[in-house]
Structure formats: C-alpha cells, structure tokens
Amino acid sequence: MSLDNFVRKWIPSWIREEGPESDVVLSSRVRLARNFVDLPFPHLASDTALREVIKRLKNAVEVIKNHPPYQDLQLNPLNEMSGLDRLILVEKHLVSPQFIENFRDRAVILNGSETISIMINEEDHLRIQCFSPGLELQKAWEEVNRLDDLLEEKLHFAFLEDKGYLTACPTNAGTGMRASVMVHLPALAMTKQIGKVVNNVAKFGLTVRGLYGEGTEAFGNIFQISNQITLGLKEEEIIDNLYRVTKHVIEQERTMREGIMTHGKEGLLNKVGRAYGTLKYAHIISSQEAMTHLSDLRLGAALNLYPQVSKQAIDELIILIAPAFLQKIMGQELGPEERDLKRAELIREKLS
Structure with missing residues (x-):
C-alpha cells in the first residue's frame, strides 16, 4: 500500500482536513x-456487569445505525484487537492511554x-x-449531543x-x-510565555495538558486546553467559555509570531531551515527530535516561509511517526533503533 493510500485509510478525517x-488549532473535541x-461504575463492577454494558451498547448501536449518518458505526472489543492496533487508537487520540492498559471487557465504537x-x-x-x-x-x-440523545432514547443513564x-x-x-482543543503554540514557547498562558486560562476554569491529555507531555509544542468545571454550568456555557479563551490564546x-518575524526573522529562518534540512535528509531520527523539528517546520509553513510544505502534511506526519503507526506502515515489529531508521525514511518520502 502506498503512503498516500495508508494515510487515507488509517488517519482520521479530522486530522487530514483543514478547519x-x-x-x-489542530482539532476540537467534545466528550x-x-x-x-x-x-x-467500571472500577467497582464485576466482569458480568462490564459485559452487560458492552451488550447494551451493542444492541443500542444496531438500532442507531438506522439513523443517518450512523450507518457505519462499529463496536470493536479491545481483546479482539492486536496490541499494536490498540496503541494506534491512542496515537490517533481516539482513546486515552489508560483505556488500553486493561483491555479486558472493554470496547470502542x-x-x-x-x-x-x-x-x-x-x-x-x-x-x-x-x-x-x-x-x-x-x-x-452539536454532533455529540445528537448522538447522546439517540443513545438516551434506548438506554437509562x-x-x-x-x-x-x-x-x-x-x-x-x-x-x-469535557471539551478540548489541541493547539500548536511554538511562538509562545520560544518566547517563554507558556507558563503565563497556563496561569491565565486557569482563571477561567480551564486547564492545559500534554499531547495525549491528562498526565502526558507537550511534545512538539502541542497542548490540549480543556474545561475543568462540569457542574453548575450549561453545556453551551462550557463551549462558549473554551471558545472565547481559545480565541484569546x-x-x-x-x-508572538508577528514579533518574531519583525525582530528575529533571520533567527527564525535559520531555525525553520535547519528543521527542514534535518527532516528532509536525516537517515536516523528519534520521535522526540522529529517532533521538535516538525513543530518548527509547521510554524514556518503557517508563516508561509516554506510554501512547498503544507500544514496538513506535517499534521499527518505527527501521527505517522509515532511508534505503533510506524510498525503498522512497515508491517512488522520494530525495535527502537529500527524505528528511528524507518521514521527518517518515512519523513523523507513524505517531504519529497
């Protein structure tokens, strides 16, 4: 399978498309x-009760599939998936890292x-x-609310x-x-303003987390901003608050980007150029180094410094270079050193 076909098949549309x-802002999510x-609750439930939850959801989905646009909903038990495919769900941000730690009596629709x-x-x-x-x-x-209403017609919450x-x-x-946005903040990071942003959003009942959510790091200057307060507010109020704060961020x-372009353009050009050169010609590259350079290159693409490189291609690479995805593309299990080789090869192909 070609890399382009793999991207179309395996990377979610909300990552591939521009909004x-x-x-x-890379993406928005409401949960x-x-x-x-x-x-x-699951942490107190017996195996029988957990299986009953899955059974009820399976039956509900069969009914909901009669309502457009839900015809293609599919329930996937985690214990029927390979360990690699479970990791890919995390790398695509479709499930939490904690969700796949104990995959018994768990499923994802x-x-x-x-x-x-x-x-x-x-x-x-x-x-x-x-x-x-x-x-x-x-x-x-609106989409999650519509789906929730359909489920609630069949299930008693x-x-x-x-x-x-x-x-x-x-x-x-x-x-x-929990509503969240995934944001790329390289200029605020370069000017050491991230701490101030974190403190400011906290004043509005929001929190800043890493790339994969709670308890994870912000690789590539990518952060998640989400609400902390769920009680005492209407859903529309939570959405509006997060939207307004995100617009301010x-x-x-x-x-900050304009300031860097005005007062430090040569330094920025050097930084982005080095990132592009490394990504385009490196033969061995770690995940962390690749994310650092992809962050710089994404900034350059956003500022039209490298018009030959699209933000979409970079956003796809952020997913493709993750360990499980790399192994899926190559069709084999890879050790850390092999992944660094294949990661560089994949990036060279994508940027060629």
Whole structure:
C-alpha cells in the first residue's frame, strides 16, 4: 500500500482536513461521560456487569445505525484487537492511554471517518466523543449531543435533577462534559510565555495538558486546553467559555509570531531551515527530535516561509511517526533503533 493510500485509510478525517484557525488549532473535541443507573461504575463492577454494558451498547448501536449518518458505526472489543492496533487508537487520540492498559471487557465504537469514538468501560460506562478539524467546538458539541440523545432514547443513564449526570469521578458530574482543543503554540514557547498562558486560562476554569491529555507531555509544542468545571454550568456555557479563551490564546500566539518575524526573522529562518534540512535528509531520527523539528517546520509553513510544505502534511506526519503507526506502515515489529531508521525514511518520502 502506498503512503498516500495508508494515510487515507488509517488517519482520521479530522486530522487530514483543514478547519478554522488551523494555523494554531489542530482539532476540537467534545466528550460526554455517561453511566447506567442500575450498574456499578467500571472500577467497582464485576466482569458480568462490564459485559452487560458492552451488550447494551451493542444492541443500542444496531438500532442507531438506522439513523443517518450512523450507518457505519462499529463496536470493536479491545481483546479482539492486536496490541499494536490498540496503541494506534491512542496515537490517533481516539482513546486515552489508560483505556488500553486493561483491555479486558472493554470496547470502542467508531464510525468510518473516526469523527466519533465511544469508549466503553473506561472510567465511566460510556465516554462519547466527537472530533472536528480546527476550532469547531460548536460543531463537535452539536454532533455529540445528537448522538447522546439517540443513545438516551434506548438506554437509562444515571441522572439526578440537582446534580446532573453521575460519574465515577465527582469532577466530571453535572454535564459530564469535557471539551478540548489541541493547539500548536511554538511562538509562545520560544518566547517563554507558556507558563503565563497556563496561569491565565486557569482563571477561567480551564486547564492545559500534554499531547495525549491528562498526565502526558507537550511534545512538539502541542497542548490540549480543556474545561475543568462540569457542574453548575450549561453545556453551551462550557463551549462558549473554551471558545472565547481559545480565541484569546490564538491572538497571543499570532502576536508572538508577528514579533518574531519583525525582530528575529533571520533567527527564525535559520531555525525553520535547519528543521527542514534535518527532516528532509536525516537517515536516523528519534520521535522526540522529529517532533521538535516538525513543530518548527509547521510554524514556518503557517508563516508561509516554506510554501512547498503544507500544514496538513506535517499534521499527518505527527501521527505517522509515532511508534505503533510506524510498525503498522512497515508491517512488522520494530525495535527502537529500527524505528528511528524507518521514521527518517518515512519523513523523507513524505517531504519529497
């Protein structure tokens, strides 16, 4: 299979496509946590109860598939997937790293374009997620809300009038919503303003996390900004708050980029040029080094310093160079040194 065909088959559409504010915002996600009223939370449930959760979801999906555009929803038990394919789900941001640690009696529901992902028996019975490219929080919210309504017609979720939806972790109770945006902030990082951004967004009930969410690092200057408060606010208020703060962060990043172009253009050209040269000609490259250079090159592409390189190609590479994806492309298990060789080979091909 050619690399282009592999990209079309394996990389979600919301990563491949360009959305609003894509020079800074890679994607938007809205997630809803839901639990059955008559079953214990997953961490307290028996194997029988966990299997009952999967059974109910399987039956519900068969009914929902009669409603466009959900005909291609598919339930995938984790224990029927290879370890490599489970890791790929994490690398595509479709499931959390914690979700695949214990894959027994767990499943994920996906649609064909992978704009929908429902984790079954993670921290909660259901974690319903919808993704959109760029800054499209409202679109992601409308899609996840529509799917949630359909599920609720068939399933009885734990809900109290004064507390909202009940969740395994009290911090998710109420709306059960986690909305997030994935942002690329190289200029704020270069000017050492990231700490200030983190502090500022916290004042609005938001938090900043790493590339793969809670407890992970921000490789390639890519961060996730999400809401912390789910109780006492309407879903629309959470979306609006995150949207407004994200717009402000975008303005700050663009201001820093303009400042660097005005007062340090030669240094920036050197940095981006070195990144391009290394990526295009290196024969051995680690994941961390590649992410650093891809971040610099993405900044250069956004500023039109390297018009021959598209942001989409870079965003695809960010996914393709991850360890599990590399091994999937090569069709074999690879050790760390072999991955560094193949990673460089793949990047050279993509940038050629």
